[in-house]
Structures are given as structure tokens and as C-alpha cells.
Amino acid sequence: MEREQRADRILDAAGELLLAWGYGRVTIDEIARRAKVGKGTVYLHWKTKDSLLLAVVLRAQFRMHQRQLARMREDPLELLPSRMMRRNFLEYQAEPVLRALYTDDADILGRLTETAKKDFAELMVQADRNLRRHLEVLRAHGLVRDDTDVQHQHYSLLATATGFFLSEALLADRAPDSLEARAEILAHTLRSALEVPAGAGSDPGSDLGSGTGPGSGSGPGAASARLRAAAAAAAPEILAVYEQFTEFCAQEMRRQIRD
Numbered sequence: 001m002e003r004e005q006r007a008d009r010i011l012d013a014a015g016e017l018l019l020a021w022g023y024g025r026v027t028i029d030e031i032a033r034r035a036k037v038g039k040g041t042v043y044l045h046w047k048t049k050d051s052l053l054l055a056v057v058l059r060a061q062f063r064m065h066q067r068q069l070a071r072m073r074e075d076p077l078e079l080l081p082s083r084m085m086r087r088n089f090l091e092y093q094a095e096p097v098l099r100a101l102y103t104d105d106a107d108i109l110g111r112l113t114e115t116a117k118k119d120f121a122e123l124m125v126q127a128d129r130n131l132r133r134h135l136e137v138l139r140a141h142g143l144v145r146d147d148t149d150v151q152h153q154h155y156s157l158l159a160t161a162t163g164f165f166l167s168e169a170l171l172a173d174r175a176p177d178s179l180e181a182r183a184e185i186l187a188h189t190l191r192s193a194l195e196v197p198a199g200a201g202s203d204p205g206s207d208l209g210s211g212t213g214p215g216s217g218s219g220p221g222a223a224s225a226r227l228r229a230a231a232a233a234a235a236p237e238i239l240a241v242y243e244q245f246t247e248f249c250a251q252e253m254r255r256q257i258r259d
Contacts, residue, residue: 004254007045010035015056019096023053050115055253057112058120060097062249067091069242076231079134079238080143081194085161086187092165093179099168123252130241131157135194141234143227144194153194160189198223 013034017026028049032039046052071078071087078084092098101112116124132154138144144153164186167175176182198220 006035006037006041010037010042010045010052011056011059014052015060015097018053018056019100022100026053028052048115050111051119054112054115054119056097057101058116058249058253060095062246062253064088064091064095064098065242065246065249069239069246072235072239072242076235077228079138079231079234080191081135081138081157082187082191085157085190086183088161089164089183089186090179093168120252123249126245126248128154130245133241134238137234137237141230142196143230143234145196156193157190160193161186198227 010031014026014031017030017034021030026049028039028042031052032042035042042052046055068078068084068088068091072084078087132150135144135150135153135157139146139150164182168182176185
């Protein structure tokens with residue numbers, strides 16, 4: 001427990017300095033001084049500055065992931081790619097450490113990504129699998145189009161979201177002033193590219209089509225009810241995937257706090 005508390009103190013200090021000074025000026029010496037530990041103690045937990053700063057970022061992402069999971073439990077429609085990524089986009093901008101990561105030097109973002117591939121390789125692979133499984137389940141319930149390869153949809157989702165996140169720095173002078181407006185543009189883009197419209201199914205037997213059966217009917221109200229019913233049916237399997245991933249993330253973060 002003492003070791004974890006000490007590590008949290010170091011992460012807090014590193015996060016504060018990252019926000020105050022930017023990645024390039026932060027040093028292990030300053031982090032140790034602010035955390036009131038020896039420089040050698042920092043290296044007991046993390047081998048490099050990149051590993052430490054990456055741990056700061058991943059802790060923020062983990063907390064964001066927990067909030068996302070809570071929203072999905074509360075409202076199954078949050079499983080839809082457009083709604084999930086819209087909220088993630090807003091949360092990234094509200095989380096100082098994550099916002100700083102995407103508005104800092106692109107070379108730094110690239111370096112941290114390479115560090116993550118080494119230090120958190122299994123975590124990144126599992127996250128990739130989870131998102132693909134998420135899309136597969138949505139496809140099976142008629143919530144995501146099935147007229148293109150799921151691997152292509154997976155790439156499309158990641159590429160679109162990454163572009164919007166990076167555009168906060170790269171296209172700041174051309175972006176709509178409102179953060180909400182930018183988030184809605186992201187949601188609309190993903191909805192148009194990936195999701196089945198509420199009033200039409202992707203195949204003759206889709207939950208969202210206009211056939212007969214429980215919940216069938218015409219008009220926006222009936223279509224909305226079918227959409228929600230399909231999302232509720234998809235929710236248990238998707239939630240189970242992300243609940244397991246949350247525990248895996250916690251284990252990986254504990255493992256990274258080196259003895």
C-alpha cells in the first residue's frame with residue numbers, strides 16, 4: 001500500500017509539471033522534488049521519463065474509461081460509435097493531461113505511442129480486440145452496417161477519431177468555436193459512416209427495419225424504440241468485454257509500478 005501511495009504521489013507531481021511546463025521541460029529531478037522523494041525512488045517505479053509520463057496519461061485514460069463504462073450501463077445507446085466517441089472527445093478536452101498530450105509537440109505524442117507499444121503492448125492489443133468485438137456485436141444486432149468489412153470499419157472509426165483529436169491543435173484556427181459543435185461533427189461523421197439509420201435495417205431481418213413483430217410500427221417513435229431495444233439486447237455482451245478490460249487495465253497499471 002505504501003508503495004502504491006508513493007507511486008500515486010509521483011504521478012500527481014509528474015502530471016502537475018506536465019501541465020505547468022510542457023513535456024520538454026519536465027525532468028525526473030523536478031518530479032522527485034515535487035513528490036518529496038529521491039530521484040532514485042522515481043526510477044524504482046519507472047525506468048524512463050517517457051514511461052513515467054505515459055503512466056500519467058494512462059491513469060487519466062483509465063478514469064475516463066471507468067466513466068464511459070458507467071454511462072454504457074446507464075444508457076445502452078451510449079454503445080453506439082457516434083455517441084461513445086462524441087463523449088470521449090468531450091472528456092479528452094475536459095481532462096487537462098489528455099488535452100495537453102494532443103496539443104503538445106507531435107513528436108512527443110509519437111514517442112509516447114512507441115513507448116506504449118513496448119511497455120503496454122498487451123494492453124494495446126486487447127483494447128484493439130475489444131473495439132473490434134464491440135463493432136461485431138453491434139453489427140449482429142443491426143446497429144452498425146454490415147455491407148463492409150468489420151476490419152475496415154474498425155480502422156475508419158480509429159482514423160476518424162484520431163483525426164478529430166489531433167485537429168484540436170493542427171486546425172485550431174479553422175475549427176468551429178464551440179467544443180460541442182466539434183463533438184457533434186465527429187458524431188455525425190461516425191453515424192453517417194458506420195451506423196444503421198433508426199428507421200431502416202441493414203438486412204431484411206434487422207431489429208431496426210420496418211417489418212412485423214414486437215415493437216414494430218412506423219414513425220420516429222417506433223424507430224427510436226426499436227433502436228433502444230436493439231442497443232439493450234447488445235449491451236450485456238459489450239459491457240462484459242469492457243468490464244474485463246477495466247480490471248485488466250488496473251492490473252497492468254499496478255504491474256508498471258516496479259518494485
